[in-house]
Amino acid sequence: MTTFVDAERAELGPVLDADTCIVGAGAAGITLAMDLAARKQHVLLVEAGAESIEGQTQNLYVGEQTGVPYYDLASCRLRYWGGSSNHWSGYCRANDPIDYQPRLQLGLPGWPVNGQELAPFIARATKTLEIDTDFFDPAAQLRRAGFDTSQLLEKQSTALVTKNFQLARNIRFGPRFRPDIAANPYIRPVENLNVVKLVLDQHGRRVVAAEARTLGGKTVRIVARRFVLAAHAIENARLLLESDDRSPGGIGNGADQVGRNFMEHPQFQASRMIPSDRFPALYDFQYLGNFRLNANLSISEKLMRERGILSYYCRFMPVYAEEEVSRAVSRLPNRLFQPASQGLFRDVVTALGDPRGAFAKYVVRDMHRYVQPLYYMLEHRTDQAPNPDSRVTLADKRDKLGQRLVRLHWDFTDLDVKTFATGQDTVAHELSALGMGRFQLEPITMDLLRDRVKGHYHHMGTTRMSDDPAQGVVDRNQKVHGVDNLWVAGSSVFPSGGYSGPTMMIVAMTHRLADHLATQSAAA
Ligand SMILES: Cc1cc2nc3c(=O)[nH]c(=O)nc-3n(C[C@H](O)[C@H](O)[C@H](O)COP(=O)(O)OP(=O)(O)OC[C@H]3O[C@@H](n4cnc5c(N)ncnc54)[C@H](O)[C@@H]3O)c2cc1C
Incomplete structure (x- = not known):
C-alpha cells in the first residue's frame, strides 16, 4: 500500500x-x-x-x-x-x-x-x-436510446451531418483512481x-x-x-x-x-429560427439533453473543405413564451385522470423505479407535444483556428x-469569423430549403464574435x-x-x-x- x-x-x-x-x-x-x-x-x-x-x-x-x-x-x-x-x-x-x-x-x-x-x-x-465505443455513430446511439432516427438531417441534406458526444458519467480522475494509486507500489x-x-x-x-x-x-x-x-x-x-x-x-x-x-472551443448565440412542424424535435437541445444525449448539427467535411473552413456545429436552444409554459404545466396533471390502463400501470412502476428517468421521459417529452418553442436561438461552436x-x-x-x-x-482570426458565418449560413439555407423554419439572421462579424464569445473551459x-x-x-x-x-x-x-x-x-x-x-x- x-x-x-x-x-x-x-x-x-x-x-x-x-x-x-x-x-x-x-x-x-x-x-x-x-x-x-x-x-x-x-x-x-x-x-x-x-x-x-x-x-x-x-x-x-x-x-x-x-x-x-x-x-x-x-x-x-x-x-x-x-x-x-x-x-x-x-x-x-x-x-x-x-x-x-x-x-x-x-x-x-x-x-x-x-x-x-x-x-x-x-x-x-x-x-x-x-x-461505449459507438460514439462516432449518432444513429446507433439514438436508436439504442429508443429514438426514431429516420429524421436525422443527413438523410435529407448532403450538406448537414449530425454529431454527438458521449458522457463519461463516472470519471472524476482524482477520486476514481486514488485508491488504485494507493494500492500501486x-x-x-x-x-x-x-x-x-x-x-x-x-x-x-x-x-x-x-x-x-x-x-x-x-x-x-x-x-x-x-x-x-x-x-x-x-x-x-x-x-x-x-x-x-x-x-x-x-x-x-x-x-x-x-x-x-x-x-478554446469558442461558442456564442446569434440568430433565431422560428421552427415549422417539420423541424425534428431531436435537435432541440433540451429534448435530448434530458436523456443525457445530444444531437448537434454540423456540416459535411466535403463542404468544409470546399469552403476552406474549420469544424463547426450548431445547437438549437429553445425559447418559450412564459404563458405557454405555465399553461402546458397546468395541463399535465390532467393526464393522471385518464382511465387506468396497463400502460399507465407500467408507467407508474417505471416512475417509482427511476423517478429521474420517468420525469425526463414522460414530463419533458410531453412538454414538446403541447408547446412549440416560440423560436430557437442558434448556438454556434467551432474549432478555433490556431493563432x-x-x-x-x-x-x-x-x-x-x-x-x-x-x-x-x-x-481570433478572420478564419474563425468565416467558419462561424459559413456554418450559420449553411444551416439556415438547408433548413429553410427543407421547410423546417424561418430564420432571422444576424451577420457574424469579428466585432460580434469578440463581443459575445465564451469558452468551454477547454484549454x-x-x-x-x-x-x-x-x-x-x-x-x-x-x-x-x-x-x-x-x-x-x-x-x-x-x-x-x-x-x-x-x-x-x-x-x-x-x-x-x-x-x-x-x-x-x-x-x-
Ligand atoms: C467546468 C469544466 C467543464 C469541463 N467539461 C469538459 C467536458 O465536458 N469534456 C471535456 O473533454 N473536457 C472538459 N473540461 C476540460 C477537462 O477538465 C480538461 O481537459 C482536463 O482536465 C485536462 O487534463 P490535464 O491533465 O491536462 O489538466 P488538469 O486536469 O487540470 O490537471 C493538471 C494537474 O496539474 C497540477 N499542477 C499544475 N501546476 C503544477 C505544478 N507547477 N506542480 C505540480 N502540479 C501542478 C494541477 O493541480 C492539476 O491537478 C472541463 C473543464 C472544466 C473546468
Missing part, C-alpha cells in the same frame, strides 16, 4: 530521486502514471494540490488577461488532485479526420499523427473513461508540492532537476531520469517559459513557439512561490506538436524538441482542437505516450 506523501508535513530531505517524474496529477498525469506503473516502471507523481480544493493553492492559478474577455484564470481550471477533471462535464468525442489535417489557410502543418495511428489509443481511452504520489522550474544541464540538452516548493516555504530538488509535464495546457507553457536560466526565453522556446496558439497571437506569456508580477504569473491573450495549444522544431514545441512523441529527457502531456500539444471536448484525446494521446516511454525504457 502506497501512502500519499504530504510535502508540507513529511520529512522529504533536500532531494527527491525518481526514475520518471510526472508533474501534475490531473487527467493526463494520472493516466500516464497508471499506464507506466502497469509496466512496472517507477513513477514519482508530483501534485501541487491536496486531495481536495484549498484556497491558497488554487490562488496560484491567478493570472493576468488581455484580448477577448475570458473566464477568470483562477476559477476555470483546478489545482488539486484530479485537476480540472474535478469539475468537468464529461462530454467525450474523438477528433474527426478533418481535425488532423494541415491548416493550409494559415500555413500550418496538421497533426504529425493521424486518426488511423491513434485509433487503438482512442479505443483504450474509451475503456479508461468507461464509455510503482507510484509514489507527493501532494502539496509545486514544481516551479526545470533546470537544464550546461549543454541545455537534459533536464537535470526540477525545483519544487511548498506554500509553507520548503524547497525540494527533484532528480529524475526523465520528466513529463502534465500540469494542464496553460501551466505546461508557464513552466517551460519560467525555466529560462540556461535557455533564454524558456526551455523548448528556440523558435518562439512556447505559449503560442492557445485555443500565434492568442498566447500565454509571463507577467512581471509573481505569486507566493516566486513564479511569474501567466498572462493570457485570447483572440489547448501552447506547446504545439510538430515534426518541424520551427513550428512546434514537441515532436510526434511529445518530447520537447532539443531536450533529450523532457516530454509534455495534455492538450497543450494539440496542433488543432477540433470541436470536441479535449479530454478524450488527452487520454488517448497519453496512453500513446505511455507506450512510447515504456518502449524507450526497454531500449535503454
Whole structure:
C-alpha cells in the first residue's frame, strides 16, 4: 500500500530521486502514471494540490488577461488532485479526420499523427473513461436510446451531418483512481508540492532537476531520469517559459513557439429560427439533453473543405413564451385522470423505479407535444483556428512561490469569423430549403464574435506538436524538441482542437505516450 506523501508535513530531505517524474496529477498525469506503473516502471507523481480544493493553492492559478474577455484564470481550471477533471462535464468525442489535417489557410502543418495511428489509443481511452465505443455513430446511439432516427438531417441534406458526444458519467480522475494509486507500489504520489522550474544541464540538452516548493516555504530538488509535464495546457507553457536560466526565453522556446496558439472551443448565440412542424424535435437541445444525449448539427467535411473552413456545429436552444409554459404545466396533471390502463400501470412502476428517468421521459417529452418553442436561438461552436497571437506569456508580477504569473491573450482570426458565418449560413439555407423554419439572421462579424464569445473551459495549444522544431514545441512523441529527457502531456500539444471536448484525446494521446516511454525504457 502506497501512502500519499504530504510535502508540507513529511520529512522529504533536500532531494527527491525518481526514475520518471510526472508533474501534475490531473487527467493526463494520472493516466500516464497508471499506464507506466502497469509496466512496472517507477513513477514519482508530483501534485501541487491536496486531495481536495484549498484556497491558497488554487490562488496560484491567478493570472493576468488581455484580448477577448475570458473566464477568470483562477476559477476555470483546478489545482488539486484530479485537476480540472474535478469539475468537468464529461462530454467525450474523438477528433474527426478533418481535425488532423494541415491548416493550409494559415500555413500550418496538421497533426504529425493521424486518426488511423491513434485509433487503438482512442479505443483504450474509451475503456479508461468507461464509455461505449459507438460514439462516432449518432444513429446507433439514438436508436439504442429508443429514438426514431429516420429524421436525422443527413438523410435529407448532403450538406448537414449530425454529431454527438458521449458522457463519461463516472470519471472524476482524482477520486476514481486514488485508491488504485494507493494500492500501486510503482507510484509514489507527493501532494502539496509545486514544481516551479526545470533546470537544464550546461549543454541545455537534459533536464537535470526540477525545483519544487511548498506554500509553507520548503524547497525540494527533484532528480529524475526523465520528466513529463502534465500540469494542464496553460501551466505546461508557464513552466517551460519560467525555466529560462540556461535557455533564454524558456526551455523548448528556440523558435518562439512556447505559449503560442492557445485555443478554446469558442461558442456564442446569434440568430433565431422560428421552427415549422417539420423541424425534428431531436435537435432541440433540451429534448435530448434530458436523456443525457445530444444531437448537434454540423456540416459535411466535403463542404468544409470546399469552403476552406474549420469544424463547426450548431445547437438549437429553445425559447418559450412564459404563458405557454405555465399553461402546458397546468395541463399535465390532467393526464393522471385518464382511465387506468396497463400502460399507465407500467408507467407508474417505471416512475417509482427511476423517478429521474420517468420525469425526463414522460414530463419533458410531453412538454414538446403541447408547446412549440416560440423560436430557437442558434448556438454556434467551432474549432478555433490556431493563432500565434492568442498566447500565454509571463507577467512581471509573481505569486507566493516566486513564479511569474501567466498572462493570457485570447483572440481570433478572420478564419474563425468565416467558419462561424459559413456554418450559420449553411444551416439556415438547408433548413429553410427543407421547410423546417424561418430564420432571422444576424451577420457574424469579428466585432460580434469578440463581443459575445465564451469558452468551454477547454484549454489547448501552447506547446504545439510538430515534426518541424520551427513550428512546434514537441515532436510526434511529445518530447520537447532539443531536450533529450523532457516530454509534455495534455492538450497543450494539440496542433488543432477540433470541436470536441479535449479530454478524450488527452487520454488517448497519453496512453500513446505511455507506450512510447515504456518502449524507450526497454531500449535503454
Ligand atoms: C467546468 C469544466 C467543464 C469541463 N467539461 C469538459 C467536458 O465536458 N469534456 C471535456 O473533454 N473536457 C472538459 N473540461 C476540460 C477537462 O477538465 C480538461 O481537459 C482536463 O482536465 C485536462 O487534463 P490535464 O491533465 O491536462 O489538466 P488538469 O486536469 O487540470 O490537471 C493538471 C494537474 O496539474 C497540477 N499542477 C499544475 N501546476 C503544477 C505544478 N507547477 N506542480 C505540480 N502540479 C501542478 C494541477 O493541480 C492539476 O491537478 C472541463 C473543464 C472544466 C473546468
